[in-house]
Amino acid sequence: xxxxxxxxxxxxxxxxxxxxxxxxxxxxxxxxxxxxxASRKVNYSGTVNHNTFQNKLEEIVPGKxxxxxxxxxxxxxxxxSIAENHELSxxxxxxxxxxxxxxxxxxxxxxxxxxxxxxxLKNSKYRLCFAKKVGDDAYNVVWQSYTNYLSNNNxxxxxxxxxxxxxxxxxxxxxxxxxxxxxxxxxxxxxxDASGLxxxxxxxxxxxxxxxxxxYGPIHPGVNQISTGIDGKTVTTPIYVAENQIVTGxxxxxxxxxxxxxxxxxxxxSTMFSDSRSNYVEIDLTSVDSATRLYQNGIWTTP
Numbered sequence: 001x002x003x004x005x006x007x008x009x010x011x012x013x014x015x016x017x018x019x020x021x022x023x024x025x026x027x028x029x030x031x032x033x034x035x036x037x038a039s040r041k042v043n044y045s046g047t048v049n050h051n052t053f054q055n056k057l058e059e060i061v062p063g064k065x066x067x068x069x070x071x072x073x074x075x076x077x078x079x080x081s082i083a084e085n086h087e088l089s090x091x092x093x094x095x096x097x098x099x100x101x102x103x104x105x106x107x108x109x110x111x112x113x114x115x116x117x118x119x120x121l122k123n124s125k126y127r128l129c130f131a132k133k134v135g136d137d138a139y140n141v142v143w144q145s146y147t148n149y150l151s152n153n154n155x156x157x158x159x160x161x162x163x164x165x166x167x168x169x170x171x172x173x174x175x176x177x178x179x180x181x182x183x184x185x186x187x188x189x190x191x192x193d194a195s196g197l198x199x200x201x202x203x204x205x206x207x208x209x210x211x212x213x214x215x216y217g218p219i220h221p222g223v224n225q226i227s228t229g230i231d232g233k234t235v236t237t238p239i240y241v242a243e244n245q246i247v248t249g250x251x252x253x254x255x256x257x258x259x260x261x262x263x264x265x266x267x268x269x270s271t272m273f274s275d276s277r278s279n280y281v282e283i284d285l286t287s288v289d290s291a292t293r294l295y296q297n298g299i300w301t302t303p
Contacts, residue, residue, distance in 0.1 A: 003043045004053070005035075005071040012037035013068060014061045022057040023048065029288045045289045047105065107257055107285045108156035111149070111230075112303060114296040118151060126263040128230070129277075130155055132239035133256040134223060141175060141238050142271045143259075146230055153230040161255070162224035163190050163198060163210055166241050169220050171274040175238040177222065184210050186255075192216045209252040218245040223253055238270050257285040261293065261300075 006013050014022075016033035019042050023031045028044035035041050050072055058064060111128065113121070128149040131139040144155070165179040182190045182198040189204035189211040196216050205211030212221050222241040228234045240253065262280035267273075281300035283291050294303040 002045065002048070003041050003073050004050075005039055005041050005069075005073075006057075007039040007069040007071065008037065009067055009069050011063055011067045013040045014057060016040065018057070018061050022053060022060050025056050026052045027287070028053075046287065106156055106158050106289065108154060108290040109259060109261065109283050109285070110290070110292040111153040111155065111261060112292060112294040113149065113151055113153070114294070115151065117295055117298065118149075121263055124265065126265055127267060128153065129260075129262050129264055129267060130227075131260040131277075132157075132225060133258040133260070134240040135252075135254045135256065137240070137243070138274075139260045139277075140169075140243060140272055140274060141240055142267055142269055142273070143225070143237060143239050144227060144229055144235075145264075145267055145269045145271070149230055155227065155230055155259075157225060157227040159186060159255070160226040160236075161185065161210055162236060163201070163212060163253075164222045164224065165192060165196070165198070165212075165216075165219040166222050167220070169241050169243045169272060171272055173272060174268065174270045175222065175241055175272060177238075179219075181224065186210060189213055192219065205250075206252055206254070209254040212246075212251045212253070214246055214248050214251065216248070218247055220245055221251055221253060223255065225255065241272060243274065259283050259285070263295075 006019060013035065019033050019040060020031050023042055023044050026048055028046050028048050030045040032043045033040055054070060128146045130143045131141060132143050133139055161184050162181045163184045164177045164181050166176055167178045168176060179196055180198050182201055184190055184201040186209065187203065187205060187207040188201040190201050191199045191213045192215060193199060194215050210223060220242045223239055224236045225239045226234060226236045260277065260280050260282050262277045281293050283293060285291060292303055294301050
């Protein structure tokens with residue numbers, strides 16, 4: 001949870017209602033406010049631009065931004081502090097900056113399983129599975145599949161991707177990465193040249209998408225993403241392979257912060273699928289950083 005303290009300077013701190021309205025308007029979620037007219041603390045989730053919030057507050061409350069003092073405490077502030085105060089040619093300090101920036105964009109789901117359901121699932125050899133959405137397409141790759149789940153399970157990820165191409169999409173088999181892998185971020189493009197080699201990523205394409213410029217010919221674009229599993233291990237595995245081949249030209253792949261969670265027998269990480277999963281729960285984290293779901297009596301609920 002992040003927070004900002006808004007302290008009285010030339011006039012009293014805005015009311016709780018005004019602060020909540022301003023924070024919600026600029027993308028903050030799970031907003032709570034505490035304090036008095038001298039100082040109020042706004043707790044929130046998500047990544048919020050400081051200037052945008054302060055400008056929005058000025059619109060809502062009669063006065064100027066200089067009427068109050070703002071003290072921010074979020075992952076973005078930590079990252080900016082590192083960038084401003086340290087020489088980033090130092091590897092350790094660069095790593096600190098990267099970790100702080102990633103913390104600002106981390107998403108996490110907690111899966112709780114009741115005791116009775118846990119016993120039944122284990123006895124029947126069910127696996128806990130996760131899939132990630134890309135664009136408007138259906139989920140089609142098992143991002144991770146676990147047998148070592150317990151009563152409380154944390155699964156998290158950050159927006160770190162790899163682009164690849166595959167010669168095939170076939171349900172019920174594991175992804176076959178046919179090209180080289182390229183590290184890539186949102187708003188970047190990689191060229192698949194006529195030889196079938198993906199070039200290094202460069203700036204270009206929609207800011208919310210990964211772009212492949214295909215000069216090779218028919219290929220199934222695919223995306224890997226990093227995740228930290230319920231076992232605490234951080235790995236990079238496929239989240240998507242296009243079911244249909246693309247021909248030459250540009251293709252945009254847009255990861256969406258939604259995950260599918262379900263239990264299934266005899267399925268492993270990186271398995272492709274083309275039919276709907278049974279008894280699943282879809283968790284939408286497009287406007288929040290974390291969410292919890294409970295599996296009890298064979299039913300998914302929000303505790």
